Amino acid sequence: MRNWYSARDLAGLPGVPGTVQGVNYRAKREGWECQLRLGLGGGQEYAFAVLPKETQAALIAASVASSTPIAPVEQHVISTGRDTKKASHLNDSQYAVMTARLTIVREIERMSQVVSQNRAILTLIALAQSGDLSPYLAERVVLANDRKTEDRSLSERTLKRWLADFRAHGEIGLAPARRKQDMSVPAWAAEFLKHYQRPQKPSVEAAYEQFKQIHTEVHSSVCPSIHAVRRWLKKLSPEVRERGRMGPHELKALQAYNSRKADMLWPNDVWVADGHTFDAEVINPLTGQIFRPEITMIIDWGTRRIVGFSVNLAESTLATLDTLRDGVSRCGMYKMFYVDNGSGFDNAVVYEVNDRLGGTITHSLPYNSQARGVIERPHKTILVRLAKTFDSYIGADMDKEASTKIHKLSRKQLALGLAPTVVPEFSVFFADLQQALDDYNRRPHRGLPKFRDPLTLRKRHQSPMEAWKSAEAEGWEPLLADADIVESLTRPQVERTVRRCLVQWNSNSYYLKDLDGLHGEEVRVAYDFRDSSRVWVHTMDGELIGEALLDGNASPAMPATMLEKASEKRERGQLSRLVKKAKTITGQDVEMRVIPATSSNYELPPEQLAEAQRFAQLAAPKAQTFEIPADPIGKYRLWKQLDSRVKGGELLSPEEAQWHDRWPKHSDYSSMQRMFAHAEQARA
The missing domain is CATH 3.30.420 (Nucleotidyltransferase; domain 5)
Structure with missing residues (x-):
């Protein structure tokens, strides 16, 4: 959309003459607001606001019909006042509807720079009904309606509601409500489980036949179908479903566990x-x-x-989204x-991500x-x-x-x-x-x-x-x-099966406690070749479950304090046996004393002592340079050490102070902070 148009641009449009001379004559007769035209040819340009209504409508329709995704008018920030869930927690359907509505809202904002908002809305509705929208906008209209019926046109009330929701809550306000699965327990569930949760492990059909016979004799209500029973069983976690069919020992095969490891490794126009x-x-x-x-x-x-x-x-x-992220x-x-x-860049998904980022x-x-x-x-x-x-x-x-x-x-x-x-x-x-x-x-x-x-x-x-x-x-x-937007950008993904809160990728095991109820189910694992210490686990619908850590369930084989006590006990035993052996050889009581390695039986003269101290100072190791670990976990631990030193009143070096102030602004800091908070809650 432009604010000034030449007579050549206007000739032939509805409401104006069909020739350049006719347009100039009518503009002079009616006193249209004009300005000198810059560039080759010269002449005059006429203001959009003084043109006839039908001419304005034709110009707006031509602009919308050829519109492509461009930069947003202003950058909106996601507000969590309405919905505390982030955009990364939306499933694929909610995400597609939200971004489609966002594109339509952006188009109204761009048109509102030239005409009123109400006129922009009415023009967009008319173009949608007549099928004159650009292919990109026409696809967004179908997605934005979020309906299964054939009638997916726009209405003035709907567009005004989307505008109000977007201005009040950001893009998350445009997401449709989530349809939650019905997790209520039916009245017949307990009675059926008596026949199903048995150590003989009967099949669903066998348990259903026994349940149906007793239910028909005792109760006068209609017995549920076997399909309803199967649907309800699928809602249960493997551990709950198999309780009674497996003993406590066998049931542990479906629960989370801690692996024991003998080595303790420490793992930025x-x-x-x-x-x-x-x-x-x-x-x-x-x-x-x-x-x-x-x-x-x-x-x-x-x-x-x-x-x-x-x-x-x-x-x-x-690949494009991963590179952008x-x-x-x-x-x-x-x-x-x-x-x-190319197909990797010229597609609706990349346009939607670009609109979300504001570029x-x-x-x-x-x-x-x-x-x-x-x-x-x-x-x-x-x-x-x-x-x-x-x-x-x-x-x-x-x-x-x-x-x-x-x-x-x-x-x-x-x-x-x-x-x-x-x-x-x-x-x-x-x-x-x-x-x-x-x-x-x-x-x-x-x-x-x-x-x-x-x-x-x-x-x-x-x-x-x-x-x-x-x-x-x-x-x-x-x-x-x-x-939050950067975190929700799509990474490369593979499908994996959950085994006891673990997922496998690239010959490594990644642990996430939130996978406790998904044993044996398929999930989508997003990975990053730059950081092999963690992966991101999503449901098959695209909802983020959490970050799984490499060997996140590993712990030391034995606590360090137990090893120290065992070492001291062994030393005392060896000393006691030496004393007994010396007493046997000499026939007398023997006292054994341990002399610390730092003690000395003689003192150096003052001159030699001063010379030795001077050489010791020369040979003392120099202060270590400040090194930043490569992995996010090591960075977070280093930052916590520096933070505790600052809180204790200790002064940091310039390099340490600069990194201590800048790293909390990185996205890895918030991820690591949430991960360690979850770990502390699990231990509690």
């Missing part, structure tokens, strides 16, 4: 994104087969810094997201990859260069004979059940990829300004990280996105 199929073969961590991973990267155009990346099987929507969580919120027209997405022209050379070039300087370091490189410049030999050897070893020696494991590839991206961010870039290196005193180009730090030194600060 335009974005351009694109995907690239890696030019070397890698072992798939999920299937063990050979594949070529798809790497999606996002580069910051201003500083040339790689701000986010993901590894997936193909350039899919999940990685970039937004580590580097802050973007303003414009510049991508191509603007724009696409390059088809078959015009040169427009995104800022991301195409790093594919060669980073990914192709990295692929050539592996024996499994299969690029166009690879020798065909050598490539054939490697291909046959790897397939032969795989068929024999051996690990291919010429194809790297995924962990090796992923570590090398991270190192290559870090090296790129710290290497001088020809596209960045030159400065004088303080070490060599020579001029050179800035590196991407130096350009980023330079902007921060000038007063720029990243705008952090809402942690």
Whole structure:
């Protein structure tokens, strides 16, 4: 929508003459408000507000019919005053309806900049009824109605209610109410369980026949069908359902447990994104087969810094969302997201996520990859260069004979059940990829300004990280996105079966106490290759259950205090046996005394003592540098140590104080805080 239109733009529209001369003559006769037109051709432009009503309606309809998702008018913050549940706790159906309604609300807000809100609503309703909406908006209307009937048009009352809910509660106010499962216990349940929960483990059919016979004789009410009985049994957790069919010992196989381990281990203005199929073969961590991973990267155009990346099987929507989540969580919120027209970027899911984050997405022209050379070039300087370091490189410049030999050897070893020696494991590839991206961010870039290196005193180009730090030194600060929205962005997922509060992924076990009632059921496990210490468990409907931790149910085989007491007892016994042996040899009572290692039977002269103290000071270890652990659990424990030192009145070093103040703003801090709080409640 524009506020000024030329006579050429208006000619032929409803309510105005069909020629440019006719439009100018009528505008002069009626005294339309006008201004000089800028650019080639000159002439005059007429204000939208003075045009006839039918002309205004035609201009609005043309704008809405060609509308695409753009940046929102203002950023709304989710308010939990109405519903304490976060957007990440919505299932897939609620999430789709909420985002569809949000898109329609955003469209009304954009139209309200030119016309009144009521007129914008009426225009949108008329276009929906006549079928003149853009395909994107037409799909959102169907989703937003949340009905199974064929009539899914808009109404003025409904749109005004959505606007009021959005302004009062944010996007969560647009989510439909959750339909909760009926968990009430029927009157016949106890009687049926008497026949079903028996150690003979009768089938549902056998137990139902006995229950039906007695129920018909004793009660005059209608007996429930076997299908109703089966539906009710499915609502029960495995432990409750099998109680009585299993003894207390056997029933423990369905309950959570603690594993015993003998070792105690201690375990941060335009974005351009694109995907690239890696030019070397890698072992798939999920299937063990050979594949070529798809790497999606996002580069910051201003500083040339790689701000986010993901590894997936193909350039899919999940890969785009995972890359966005990685970039937004580590580097802050973007303003414009510049991508191509691939299926991984040009889809409704990415548009919805962009609307939630409050950014603007724009696409390059088809078959015009040169427009995104800022991301195409790093594919060669980073990914192709990295692929050539592996024996499994299969690029166009690879020798065909050598490539054939490697291909046959790897397939032969795989068929024999051996690990291919010429194809790297995924962990090796992923570590090398991270190192290559870090090296790129710290290497001088020809596209960045030159400065004088303080070490060599020579001029050179800035590196991407130096350009980023330079902007921060000038007063720029990243705008952090809402942690709840970032947390709800979709990660790559796999389906897994719950076994005693454990889920398996990548040959590791992850524990979550909230899975207690889901033993044997299928769940969706979201993972992050950058952080193998945890996974995110969702129901099959998409609702987040919680974070499962790696070996979260592990505990020490024996407490440290018991081991210390056992060691002291053993020492006393050995000393007692030595005394008895000495008494047997000498025939006399013997006293044995332990001399501490720090004691000395002689004293040094003052000169030698001073010289020894001087050498001791020279040999004393220097103060350790402040190191930040790589994993979130270690970071949280380090922060708690620093926080206790601050509360005790101790002064921190500048590096410790800076990190202590900044890390609580990261999304990992809130996740770790909730996790440790749940663990303390479970122990209590």
